[in-house]
Amino acid sequence: MDFELSREQKLIQKMIREFTENEIAPITAETDRTSTYPAETIDKLFDCGVMGMAVPKEYGGAGADLLSAAICVEEISKQCASTGDIVATHNGLCCAPILENGTEEQKKKYLPMLTQGHKVGAFALTESNAGSDASKGTTTARLEGDKYILNGSKIFITNGYVAEVFVVFAMTDPSKGTKGISAFIVEKDFPGFSVGKHEEKLGLHGSPTAEIVFTDCEVPKENLLGQEGKGFRIAMATLDGGRIGIAAQALGIAEGAMQEAINFTKTREQFGRPIAKFQNTQFELANMHVGIEAGRLLCYKAAAIKNTGARVTLDAATAKLFCSELAMKVTTKAVQMHGGYGYTKDYPVERMMRDAKITEIYEGTSEIQRVVISGNIL
Ligand SMILES: Cc1cc2nc3c(=O)[nH]c(=O)nc-3n(C[C@H](O)[C@H](O)[C@H](O)COP(=O)(O)OP(=O)(O)OC[C@H]3O[C@@H](n4cnc5c(N)ncnc54)[C@H](O)[C@@H]3O)c2cc1C
Numbered sequence: 001m002d003f004e005l006s007r008e009q010k011l012i013q014k015m016i017r018e019f020t021e022n023e024i025a026p027i028t029a030e031t032d033r034t035s036t037y038p039a040e041t042i043d044k045l046f047d048c049g050v051m052g053m054a055v056p057k058e059y060g061g062a063g064a065d066l067l068s069a070a071i072c073v074e075e076i077s078k079q080c081a082s083t084g085d086i087v088a089t090h091n092g093l094c095c096a097p098i099l100e101n102g103t104e105e106q107k108k109k110y111l112p113m114l115t116q117g118h119k120v121g122a123f124a125l126t127e128s129n130a131g132s133d134a135s136k137g138t139t140t141a142r143l144e145g146d147k148y149i150l151n152g153s154k155i156f157i158t159n160g161y162v163a164e165v166f167v168v169f170a171m172t173d174p175s176k177g178t179k180g181i182s183a184f185i186v187e188k189d190f191p192g193f194s195v196g197k198h199e200e201k202l203g204l205h206g207s208p209t210a211e212i213v214f215t216d217c218e219v220p221k222e223n224l225l226g227q228e229g230k231g232f233r234i235a236m237a238t239l240d241g242g243r244i245g246i247a248a249q250a251l252g253i254a255e256g257a258m259q260e261a262i263n264f265t266k267t268r269e270q271f272g273r274p275i276a277k278f279q280n281t282q283f284e285l286a287n288m289h290v291g292i293e294a295g296r297l298l299c300y301k302a303a304a305i306k307n308t309g310a311r312v313t314l315d316a317a318t319a320k321l322f323c324s325e326l327a328m329k330v331t332t333k334a335v336q337m338h339g340g341y342g343y344t345k346d347y348p349v350e351r352m353m354r355d356a357k358i359t360e361i362y363e364g365t366s367e368i369q370r371v372v373i374s375g376n377i378l
Contacts, residue, residue, distance in 0.1 A: 016076065074248040099111065134232075190218055
């Protein structure tokens with residue numbers, strides 16, 4: 001067991017930390033206030049290889065390992081959880097399933113688009129009546145000649161109104177339940193594809209969330225991802241990997257909030273001294289540190305296991321559950337430590353608290369992580 005990052009991982013961490021401090025931190029508050037998709041930042045992240053970080057170089061990616069990809073999301077999310085979400089979704093939920101399940105032709109066509117081509121990716125599983133129980137989706141895909149015809153809609157899709165490539169799940173044989181679900185690679189320009197409602201959210205204001213709609217949407221037969229009927233397995237395996245990204249995002253949010261709490265309590269004086277001099281403040285900061293160290297170990301361990309190709313369902317759910325609840329606890333406490341200032345937009349902790357909440361909900365709620373964990377240990 002080695003607790004040191006490799007030389008390459010340290011270099012990537014340094015690069016992304018500097019990028020985040022110089023390019024992302026200055027615009028985060030404005031991104032949140034105006035609910036603006038940070039298009040320029042994402043373009044720059046494509047240029048420095050973060051979008052497609054773990055895609056092999058032969059397909060246009062940076063060819064780094066999955067721990068490096070998690071470190072990127074962690075570092076970005078310290079300053080901007082929205083940007084962290086856009087990156088985590090692109091890498092973990094769109095590039096990864098294509099890399100892991102695609103034919104050579106699909107990988108050669110789509111991965112360079114999602115890396116060098118600056119096209120953002122998305123993952124479309126959730127429907128209005130199929131959230132935690134994703135097996136109950138009613139979007140259908142009917143084979144007609146050399147095309148599948150998709151009908152239905154997906155909601156809450158991250159990158160929904162900016163993405164150009166979607167990994168979509170639809171029923172090819174509704175009589176077979178989960179074994180009747182198949183996965184497809186869908187481009188936004190395919191006939192019959194459209195974007196519906198743009199969501200207004202509690203947090204993650206810079207992350208574009210939208211409904212996507214298929215109205216007799218024509219998807220070439222060769223865009224079936226994996227075999228017919230294997231879509232549900234692909235979705236669940238993808239979410240195993242994706243949850244490591246959310247753990248990293250939550251970890252980054254918690255780290256960012258702890259730093260803000262340290263900065264504030266060292267300078268804010270009450271009763272004639274900085275509030276960091278009160279033992280209660282010190283103990284709360286110590287608790288934050290302990291949680292963050294534990295969360296980082298769980299997150300990095302899950303990424304390292306996934307990198308070996310081994311099954312990571314239990315470790316990913318454990319890391320995601322722990323880190324997302326940690327992010328909520330740390331950000332809430334950081335707001336408390338700021339007193340009234342923490343409740344205003346003059347300090348970033350209120351945004352961090354709003355952003356943290358989603359990590360307990362998407363890619364499986366905390367309750368669903370507990371279902372997965374208990375199912376694996378019983
Ligand atoms: C901002 C945002 C971005 C998202 N991005 C994407 C995306 O890119 N792609 C995508 O496909 N989806 C995405 N989602 C959807 C997200 O994954 C779902 O919202 C989530 O899985 C929960 O599903 P639901 O909202 O239908 O809640 P429900 O499943 O209706 O759950 C409601 C409550 O019931 C609880 N519950 C449900 N089942 C159980 C159970 N068995 N035991 C105990 N409690 C249970 C839940 O934990 C929750 O507290 C996103 C959602 C949001 C809000």
